[in-house]
Amino acid sequence: MDDPGPAVKRIGFLINPVAGMGGPVGLKGTDGKAGEAELRGAVPRSQERAVRTLALLRGPGFFFFTCSGEMGELALRRAGIDHYQVKYRYQGRSSAADTRAACLEFLSCGADLILFCGGDGTARDVFDAVGQRVPILGIPAGVKMFSAVFAVNPEAAADIVRSAGISDFLDAEILDIDEDAYRQGDLQTRLHGYARIPALPELTQYSKQVFEDRDEERARVGIARFIAETIAPGVLYILGPGTTTAALAKYLGLEKTLLGVDLVKDGKVVVTDASEAQIMEILRDSSGSRIIVSPIGAQGFVLGRGNQQISKDVIRTVGTGNIIVIASPGKLAGTPVLHVDTGDPKLDAEFGEHLTVVSGYRIAQRKRVLRISDDRD
Numbered sequence: 001m002d003d004p005g006p007a008v009k010r011i012g013f014l015i016n017p018v019a020g021m022g023g024p025v026g027l028k029g030t031d032g033k034a035g036e037a038e039l040r041g042a043v044p045r046s047q048e049r050a051v052r053t054l055a056l057l058r059g060p061g062f063f064f065f066t067c068s069g070e071m072g073e074l075a076l077r078r079a080g081i082d083h084y085q086v087k088y089r090y091q092g093r094s095s096a097a098d099t100r101a102a103c104l105e106f107l108s109c110g111a112d113l114i115l116f117c118g119g120d121g122t123a124r125d126v127f128d129a130v131g132q133r134v135p136i137l138g139i140p141a142g143v144k145m146f147s148a149v150f151a152v153n154p155e156a157a158a159d160i161v162r163s164a165g166i167s168d169f170l171d172a173e174i175l176d177i178d179e180d181a182y183r184q185g186d187l188q189t190r191l192h193g194y195a196r197i198p199a200l201p202e203l204t205q206y207s208k209q210v211f212e213d214r215d216e217e218r219a220r221v222g223i224a225r226f227i228a229e230t231i232a233p234g235v236l237y238i239l240g241p242g243t244t245t246a247a248l249a250k251y252l253g254l255e256k257t258l259l260g261v262d263l264v265k266d267g268k269v270v271v272t273d274a275s276e277a278q279i280m281e282i283l284r285d286s287s288g289s290r291i292i293v294s295p296i297g298a299q300g301f302v303l304g305r306g307n308q309q310i311s312k313d314v315i316r317t318v319g320t321g322n323i324i325v326i327a328s329p330g331k332l333a334g335t336p337v338l339h340v341d342t343g344d345p346k347l348d349a350e351f352g353e354h355l356t357v358v359s360g361y362r363i364a365q366r367k368r369v370l371r372i373s374d375d376r377d
Contacts, residue, residue, distance in 0.1 A: 012106025016118030054079035304341030
């Protein structure tokens with residue numbers, strides 16, 4: 001389709017086809033590990049998440065510049081969009097260099113916004129190409145997404161693009177994560193830069209924050225003491241990543257991976273750093289199960305960031321009523337709302353408008369869950 005002129009919003013659009021593949025199989029990231037993720041049985045997830053956004057942008061007010069094949073064109077077609085031009089073509093498996101080159105093409109075409117689907121690595125590549133010369137926005141599809149340039153879910157991304165507020169922007173952090181260290185249980189982040197994003201803060205996520213002091217440590221011990229009193233024999237407990245769940249494991253006399261998902265039953269660690277497939281296999285032989293997770297500090301994601309091993313199939317098997325959320329008071333105070341992004345909007349809706357969060361010994365808080373519905377005209 002020919003470029004319709006300046007009367008519409010011009011969106012540069014691209015996908016990292018392998019983004020997020022490492023999460024469900026326990027790799028904690030996909031940078032440089034796409035081949036290994038495939039060998040472990042991982043399947044692409046970024047196409048589906050991109051189509052969820054694009055399907056809400058089929059109106060005449062947008063024109064897309066994109067890449068060939070899985071880097072953009074296929075998703076646009078699946079979403080029923082024909083008002084686009086392919087401005088960048090690649091061969092073989094796409095790379096970070098392809099992402100940067102495509103963004104420069106979008107910039108030269110006068111894009112008003114670059115909409116990308118991926119994770120922190122993709123955000124870094126987009127920013128390296130365009131800096132602050134054009135605003136950017138991420139459809140979340142990676143494993144971690146600690147940077148602040150992402151919408152809270154695919155539907156929120158569409159809301160932001162469609163909003164009249166797209167002309168107002170703010171600076172958002174791009175965080176650089178050492179994935180090799182992360183896979184070893186060491187979270188190392190540094191500020192990579194500040195990108196421009198559309199100024200709709202409630203629909204975009206905060207960058208991750210870490211809350212550490214003595215009061216927080218005491219609170220974690222109180223949480224652990226209370227949860228330990230409720231643990232039942234014969235029940236499988238799926239412990240998500242983080243310092244709060246690690247404190248629980250320590251209280252129980254167990255050794256837990258800090259950034260992985262571990263399975264515990266009858267006072268023993270059944271599987272360390274489990275993948276989605278391993279969790280599902282153990283669940284088939286379990287008479288009862290619980291999931292214990294802690295939200296990411298400031299971002300508020302309970303599920304869907306950094307713990308994709310606890311997939312929508314795992315959650316359905318366990319049941320949303322058997323999910324225990326734990327967080328220290330300091331973390332909750334710095335976390336405005338909670339988010340759930342399982343990849344299934346209907347399942348997300350089952351969590352309701354509030355979650356009860358255990359925040360101390362026999363102490364709990366009700367925290368609002370921000371819901372972005374996919375039920376649109």
